[in-house]
Amino acid sequence: MSAVTIPGASGIIQNEPLLWEKGGKGRRGMCVPASDVPVAELPAALCRDELDFPELSEVDVVRHYTRLSQWNFGVDSGMYPLGSCTMKYNPKINEKVAATPALAAAHPMLPDELVQGSLQVMYELQSYLAAITGLPAVTLQPAAGAHGELTGMLIFAAWHKSRDSRRTKILIPDTAHGTNPASAALCGFKPVPIRSGPEGILEVAAVEAAMDEETAGIMITNPNTLGLFETRIREIAEIVHAKGGLVYGDGANMNAVMGIIDARRCGVDVLHLNLHKTFSTPHGGGGPGAGPLCVSEELARFLPAPRAVRDGELYRLDWGGPDSVGRVHAFHGNVSVLLRAYAYIRTMGPANLKKASQLAVLNAAYIKERLKGTLPLAYDRPCMHECVFSDALLQEHKVTTLDVAKRLIDCGYHPPTIYFPLVVHGAIMIEPTETECKADIDQFIAVLEQIVGEAAENPELLRQAPLRTKVRRLDETLAARQPCLCGS
Amino acid sequence: MKEFDELLFNEEFRYTEEHEWVSVGGAELMVGISDYAQDQLGDIVFVEMPEVGATFARGEQFGTLESVKAVSELYLPVGGEVVAVNEALGDSPELINQDPYGAWIVKIKPSDTAELEQLLNAESYRNMLRG
Numbered sequence: 001m002s003a004v005t006i007p008g009a010s011g012i013i014q015n016e017p018l019l020w021e022k023g024g025k026g027r028r029g030m031c032v033p034a035s036d037v038p039v040a041e042l043p044a045a046l047c048r049d050e051l052d053f054p055e056l057s058e059v060d061v062v063r064h065y066t067r068l069s070q071w072n073f074g075v076d077s078g079m080y081p082l083g084s085c086t087m088k089y090n091p092k093i094n095e096k097v098a099a100t101p102a103l104a105a106a107h108p109m110l111p112d113e114l115v116q117g118s119l120q121v122m123y124e125l126q127s128y129l130a131a132i133t134g135l136p137a138v139t140l141q142p143a144a145g146a147h148g149e150l151t152g153m154l155i156f157a158a159w160h161k162s163r164d165s166r167r168t169k170i171l172i173p174d175t176a177h178g179t180n181p182a183s184a185a186l187c188g189f190k191p192v193p194i195r196s197g198p199e200g201i202l203e204v205a206a207v208e209a210a211m212d213e214e215t216a217g218i219m220i221t222n223p224n225t226l227g228l229f230e231t232r233i234r235e236i237a238e239i240v241h242a243k244g245g246l247v248y249g250d251g252a253n254m255n256a257v258m259g260i261i262d263a264r265r266c267g268v269d270v271l272h273l274n275l276h277k278t279f280s281t282p283h284g285g286g287g288p289g290a291g292p293l294c295v296s297e298e299l300a301r302f303l304p305a306p307r308a309v310r311d312g313e314l315y316r317l318d319w320g321g322p323d324s325v326g327r328v329h330a331f332h333g334n335v336s337v338l339l340r341a342y343a344y345i346r347t348m349g350p351a352n353l354k355k356a357s358q359l360a361v362l363n364a365a366y367i368k369e370r371l372k373g374t375l376p377l378a379y380d381r382p383c384m385h386e387c388v389f390s391d392a393l394l395q396e397h398k399v400t401t402l403d404v405a406k407r408l409i410d411c412g413y414h415p416p417t418i419y420f421p422l423v424v425h426g427a428i429m430i431e432p433t434e435t436e437c438k439a440d441i442d443q444f445i446a447v448l449e450q451i452v453g454e455a456a457e458n459p460e461l462l463r464q465a466p467l468r469t470k471v472r473r474l475d476e477t478l479a480a481r482q483p484c485l486c487g488s
Numbered sequence: 489m490k491e492f493d494e495l496l497f498n499e500e501f502r503y504t505e506e507h508e509w510v511s512v513g514g515a516e517l518m519v520g521i522s523d524y525a526q527d528q529l530g531d532i533v534f535v536e537m538p539e540v541g542a543t544f545a546r547g548e549q550f551g552t553l554e555s556v557k558a559v560s561e562l563y564l565p566v567g568g569e570v571v572a573v574n575e576a577l578g579d580s581p582e583l584i585n586q587d588p589y590g591a592w593i594v595k596i597k598p599s600d601t602a603e604l605e606q607l608l609n610a611e612s613y614r615n616m617l618r619g
Contacts, residue, residue: 178559193561395489398489400489419557419558420558422558422560476531476556477531477533477556480531480533480534480554480556481533481581481582
């Protein structure tokens with residue numbers, strides 16, 4: 001086997017106990033100055049003799065978290081091709097902008113005239129997202145993608161109610177994001193699954209057969225979760241509109257199509273964007289995110305309020321009219337995420353946003369073409385920003401997709417998404433994103449080729465992986481069945 | 489993961505293409521998932537079951553299974569009313585992995601037993617899996 005240079009190598013990793021097992025009595029990170037105000041009596045009911053807090057010095061705490069971070073892997077340490085998640089590198093300037101004290105520390109209840117800068121950012125971000133999607137009215141409130149979906153479903157319901165049409169169902173293809181049916185159901189709709197066709201995309205006939213006058217509309221993820229563009233989107237939208245329904249676009253995969261498609265012209269009425277995926281906020285650790293919702297002119301009156309508007313020379317908050325579905329988030333949404341998105345869009349500009357999407361697609365297509373002889377493609381047709389392989393060849397060696405993913409960790413990569421989408425057996429979904437250069441992608445391809453070779457020659461190496469990490473294979477089953485959520 | 493000849497089948501049951509099984513005979517029918525399905529899903533960590541008294545049409549989703557790999561929908565092989573749910577699965581979802589044909593998920597009173605005829609028997613289910 002030819003020697004492939006792999007990025008993964010072993011270094012010294014320190015053992016580290018839990019904070020409660022560390023430190024010692026009396027250790028502290030700071031000394032509080034002597035009180036110079038009179039002592040106030042505390043109600044006895046609020047006092048207890050002991051607090052179960054660890055006692056630690058500053059260096060104890062710094063080393064604790066630094067050591068834990070060294071066990072970890074992030075997009076700042078290496079390639080993170082986790083499909084469907086768009087784990088692209090986020091330029092640090094956007095962090096700097098989001099941390100600007102004048103913006104970060106602005107109190108959300110300040111009068112409009114004292115926060116003109118923040119309102120201008122919100123107003124302009126709304127207009128940029130409108131330009132990117134083609135849908136003119138925008139709310140920045142939703143806190144993440146699924147929250148945007150729920151807000152969209154509330155608007156579907158409000159629109160139908162305003163027309164006295166009673167609709168109970170929502171069509172959802174099997175290649176839509178998994179949160180779509182949950183969002184529809186939360187809003188009281190019954191999700192009706194639609195199977196994708198043999199090419200991995202939605203077929204017009206399937207929508208035609210399912211769409212009726214009890215159906216409020218359809219939720220389409222485009223590009224879909226197989227990384228394929230729903231090429232029949234316009235015909236499908238026409239069918240749904242003709243029967244009095246609306247079209248929801250899940251824009252989680254916008255990273256593939258910025259500046260390339262116009263969602264409105266594709267027939268989409270409502271669409272959310274995941275700012276934390278496409279527009280530069282670190283994610284994967286549980287938030288915060290932002291899932292702004294963009295809607296057509298006709299649906300603007302249903303949007304949550306307030307929204308930032310421009311009033312002559314001033315920016316102010318507009319509190320909406322009687323048709324608004326109401327607030328969906330306290331104050332103005334997750335403003336730090338909005339600031340990063342604003343900085344990202346402004347530093348990139350329209351031409352570079354388009355180029356980012358083109359490179360994201362080019363990188364995925366390159367991996368697909370280079371690896372399709374090594375791993376079987378789920379659908380051999382042009383892909384967008386991610387490509388999906390199956391485990392059909394691995395099964396011959398009794399090696400699983402999970403084993404390959406664990407071996408990639410040993411080689412210095414974050415694994416791709418595995419076992420999703422469900423319509424592909426043992427799916428391996430790779431999304432390189434635009435921020436990886438060709439040399440790094442070539443190295444990744446060479447490593448994956450080597451691992452598939454090892455699956456045949458030394459399958460035990462894969463089954464035992466990861467060997468180089470601080471912890472080996474964790475007992476996910478026990479963690480799910482008997483979660484331990486206490487620190488001490 | 490099991491080889492094909494390691495897979496277990498219950499010759500008495502009927503099967504769906506989505507890998508649910510249903511018992512045959514009697515006023516109440518048991519519904520569960522096949523050995524192939526549990527093997528593909530891996531360790532099951534949560535079973536979401538419907539309320540007793542709920543009714544579903546054939547092919548309608550009546551619950552979900554969550555494994556370490558994925559969340560999967562459960563579809564009812566024949567339409568009817570749920571007359572019992574297997575409470576033991578609440579604390580011990582692993583029963584489905586250990587004994588897929590013993591660990592029923594719901595019992596239903598079928599609305600039309602003729603629907604059973606449209607399901608796969610063990611032999612045709614085996615053939616479907618063989619491809």
